[in-house]
Amino acid sequence: MSGGPEDKSSMEIILDSISSPIRLKILRNLSRKEMGYSELMEALGLERDRDAGKFSYHLKKLLTAELIEVDQRSRKYSLSRRGELILEHLRKLERDLGERRMMIVRRSDQLIEPFDKSKIAKALVREAKLTPRLAEEVASIAERKLLDLKIDYLTAPLIRELVNSILLDKGLERYRHMLTRVGMPVYDVSRILKRFMELKDYRFFLERSSGSIIREYTILNMLPRDVAEEHLSGRIDIYPISSWLIGLFARRYGFEGGEMVDLLAEILCSSLSVRKEVMIEFYSGIKPEMLVKILSTAVTHLPMGRILSLKLGNHALDKLIQGIQTSLRRRLGFIIDLSEFSSKRFRDLEEKIHRLGTPHIYTFNGGILLSGYGVWDRSPSIHSIGTVNLLGAALESRRNLDEMLERIGERVTNLASALLDGLKLMEEIYGKNRVRSIISFAGLMEASRYIAGSTPTISEEVVSTAKTILKSLAECVRxxxxxxxGVAGRCPRSAAKRFLRIDSYRFGEDLLAKLAGSEMYSYLPISARERFKNIGDRFEADLELAPLMRSGYIISLSFRK
Structure with missing residues (x-):
């Protein structure tokens, strides 16, 4: 019987060996450097116990085709001369065909993803009400035209504009009208209007519609090109970018006596300019009954997504808890200075607040906000949070710590330049020396484990690596x-989620799931899911890392009986 490997020509064996996406990934990984068996498996996102058989099969195919070779002494795999030639011809073929391995699309929600023409077809059916057959035809034409453009990154507006021109060429004007943009796609405006009618809150419509325009304008016209590229590619994140030109992340107000109504009026008048947290610090007493009434009014009229945080004295906090309304609890937060409480009072207070389900933090620093950020010179406002993707930098550097630190330094420098530009804008509105910004990070422990070597529990080497990374980052910010x-130990969850989604395209979903899970990178220096040998080791790690973050360090604890 014929058809076995011995009956195939050399060319047939080569073509068969490169017909698998996994084998192509092996070749491309080995084109960068020699790799051992385990290292190569990890780079592909494969599990040694589960995928060893499949991995060995693919290696054997490439060895048989003589595209890779293995050093008998080091047991490391490398590309053969034949493998280098095959890869070189594949790259040339991609260029000649006008195709890359994938076309990358920058979405309007700041994510990037591989181009998928089926999404164009689905949007045409959903938004323009085309038939599925006609939508597929238009999507295929769009794909061919986009390939001819040879643009590094596609954008959602560019794709929409191209699809509109195709609809016009085909005489489908009435469908094109449904895809028109009015600062944003008509379909998106319709969805926002529908949600506005449900909420009966005009501020929701204003914020969502203006936010979309501000986000695009900031990325295209305000941020330096390299910073915009790094933000869109998920190497850094700027939050909140949808209000970066006109608003703040958080603002602190002080009540030193007088009319509380005046303070309430000021807070509500400027509420749309604050994206996340409004904090009130009380320097003088106020009757609890009046305070509950004022807070009820404030929380009811704050825009969606905001939280009102309070720093109160010992006795006022007790009385406030007793009179607080259930409907307010999730939109209020307490900042509790532990220096004002005995250990017994702390236990009693924790039980009461825990029963209420009200967000709260304990602090030894009165300048810390509920969100975990603080400023060192008592400036009342925080403009924006810049986040550095540490795990992404570690993966790009392939476990080379020095190379990773160099990448971090470049990104922090670029990010700081953009944040300082933003602060200049805010100083024109709020005055000099009254606004600060924060640089934080995501994926610290994941990156440190990857650099130091994965272990079931956090080892001293992992903590030491984390400390080296943070020292370098903090020194660069200084x-x-x-x-x-300032440098803080918390990043926005939206940044941690966005980084994971983008890096899953860059490095593979399997590898990222193994290193970071499936939801988000850790947004705290040490997340609750990290495992230590004992609680003492955990606190030792916190004590080593905390001094490097002068603008806030959060320890998340879970109390169990």
Whole structure:
């Protein structure tokens, strides 16, 4: 019987060996450097116990085709001369065909993803009400035209504009009208209007519609090109970018006596300019009954997504808890200075607040906000949070710590430059020395484990690596931050989620799931899911890392009986 490997020509064996996406990934990984068996498996996102058989099968195919070779002494795999030639011809073929391995699309929600023409077809059916057959035809034409453009990154508006021109060419004007943009796609405006009618809150419509325009304008016209590229590619994140030109992340108000109504009026008048947290710090007493009434009014009229945080004295907090309304609890937060409480009072208070389900933090620093950020010079406002993707930098550097630190330094420098530009804008509105920004990070422990070597529990080497990374980051911020940017140990969850989704395209879903899970990178220096040998080791790690983050360090604890 014929058809076995011995009956195939050399060319047939080569073509068969490169017909698998996994084998192509092996070749491309080995084109960068020699790799051992385990290292290569990890780079592909394969599990040694589960996927060893499949991995060995693919290696054997490539060895048989003589595209790779293995050093008998080091047991490391490398590309053969034949493998290098095959890869070189594949790259040339991709260029000649006008195709890359994938076309990348920058979505309007700041994510990037591989181009998928089926999404065009689905949007045409959903938004323009085309028939599925006609939608598929238009999507295929769009794909061919986009390939001819040879653009590094596609954008959602560019694709929409191209599809509109195709609809016009085909005489489908009435369908094109449904895809028109009015600052944003008509379909998106319709969805926002529908949600507005459900909420009966005009501020929701204003914020969502203006936010879309501000986000695009900021990325296209305000941020330096390299910063915009790094933000869109998921190497850094700027939050909140949808209000970066006109608003703040958080604002602190102080009540020193007088009319509380005046303070309430000021807070509500400027509420749309604050994206996340409004904090009130009380320096003088106020009757609890009046306070509950004022807070009820404030929380009811704050825009969606905001939280009102309070720093109160010992006795006022007790009385407030007793009179607080259930409907307010999730939109209020307490900042509790532990220096004002005995250990017994702390236990009693924790039980009461826990029963209420009200967000709260304990602090030894009165300048910390509920969100975990603080400024060192008592400036009342925080403009924005810049986040560095540490795990992404570690993966790009392939476990080379020095190379990773160099990448982090470049990104922090670029990020700080953009944040300082933003602070100049805010100083024109709020005055000099009254606004600060923060640089934080995501995926610290994941990156440290990857660099130091994965272990079931966090080892001393992992903590030492984390400390080295943070020292380098903090020193860079000190040099380039002009005294106006601090380092904090918490990043926005939206950044941690966005990084994971983008890096899953860059490095593979299997590898990222193994290193970071499936939801998000850790947004705290040490997340609750990290495992230590004992609680003492956990606190030792916190004590080593916390001094490097002068603008806030959060320890998340879970109390169990």
């Amino acid at each position: 040099k380039v931050g002009d005294g106006k940017i």
